[in-house]
Amino acid sequence: MTDYLEMAGQADVLRDFEGSRFVADEQTDPVSGERRLLVTYCPAALATNADWWAALPRIATDLVDAPDAILVRLHHTDGAPPRPWIRHTSYLRHAGGPAADTPSTSDMITVRRAVPEDEATLRRWVGQALVNGAAHGPAGTLGDTEEIAAGLLALPGRQSFVAERDATAIGHATLLCAERDEVTGEAYVELFDVLVEADDEVRRAATDTLTRACVRQATKAGAPLIGNVVHSVTDGGDGHGDRIVAKLITQGWNPDHALWYRQCGVTVS
Template sequence: MSTGLDMYLRGAEEAGLLGRFAGSPYVAGSYEEPVRGELQYLVTYVDPDLAASCAWWAELPGIARTADPATRAVVARVPSDHRPPTPWHRYLTYLSYHGAAAVPAEAGDHAPDLPEVVPARPEHEGLIVAWLGVALSNAALCHGAEDARPQEDVLKSLLDHPGRASFVVLLDGAPAGHATVFCDERDDVTGEPIAELFDILVEAPPADRRRATMALVSAAARHAGARRLPLIGNVVHTLTGEVDPGERVVAALRSQGWRPDHVMWWLALDEPTRAAGTSAHREDTGR
């Protein structure tokens, strides 16, 4: 019986996107990243044997340049328990939620010690658009975009996205943040149906923000659980500077019931890579 991955690899081969290195498959092609306008060689699947191979990581920049000499960067999707060699940078970390809130509650929409969360109403749409704009701007800045302002048509497409569900958290009776979930998504590689937690944002002092965020995650997890869908979120990492705040965010999420699923790694093609055999290794993700 064919799996989702088998079907994905067959489709990639038919599209001319399937490659092999030392007999192991990978899927890759050119992609223009819309925020930065960066031409990337996007590797959407890496066989686990390749993910652990220093020789593969050493050859990948050359493979990308051969595919398209105009390529500016390589982005590769890798299982969370593998780490490519220096100087690859984390780009996005995808996590699945396994906290207590993933089990649908029998009564009530929020725990007594958490703020109230309500399904978004039409009067909340202006706030949600603004909050989504902040999220997209922050992500663009993390990835080094010069103009981080999201286009209005992009924001409208998110608001009109099929399967969108938005929730609003109330502090002192007033809207203070949102969680927006897309429930018609599928994992690009496995084909598994998922609920994507596209964004959570809370505008409140730190203590209230933590409680409000927990309440929003609970609401999103119950919404996904009622549809028998895993809840998947992501953390955007900073490509500029020596400190990546995303690392701390991932560590905090792991303590709250989130488990890393896979990581998108980024490499600028003007960065030198280490010699083969030095740095690719497995990581303990606690899965």
């Protein structure tokens, strides 16, 4: 952590509020184009400081030209900020143990590593994941999701698994295996996306089988597996993301940290 704060100071993104230091810089979402102040480090003293949360819209205006929103990273033990802040993304860490019992449908599901012939389909699936994630946020002009997806698939350490049923590809899991948490310095494997195009029963079975393959890959790499759930922010949160998180916790996942969101210009009701 000390190294991260030193680097933040050198990059001129280490800020101070009433004697407590935090790290914040401008970020533009590559898909939605939303301009944000992104707070990547917030100490516990600020996480529980209502004055700091209230001051962040002003701080964002000082640091970002016409900001649309603010994102703040909080460790799961730091609690939740006051309204109108809402959860944007939950990050979960897999415990590394076996997944829940697989439905019998999984006997009809096979999982293999992706091959070059899968790339076009993978670009479509990853592009769809980007569109789905953007749909949870404010309306905006989408960037070139196919180009962004191609860039993600070209990242060093990217690995994808493909689920098949009756020799037909029905879904994928894509891992980014060369990730490092910029705040903690921890190396990890990111489960970037799982998507299965099938009815509910087959989708659940294929998702479970794909997840098992990802857990094995992360174990082989000797790094934790980190996944995420994107929450809706357009209606104050409809609880759907919370229900997904609750279900994942029963399947071997544990909360790690979250991004909390507030649109600029929103007043407390």
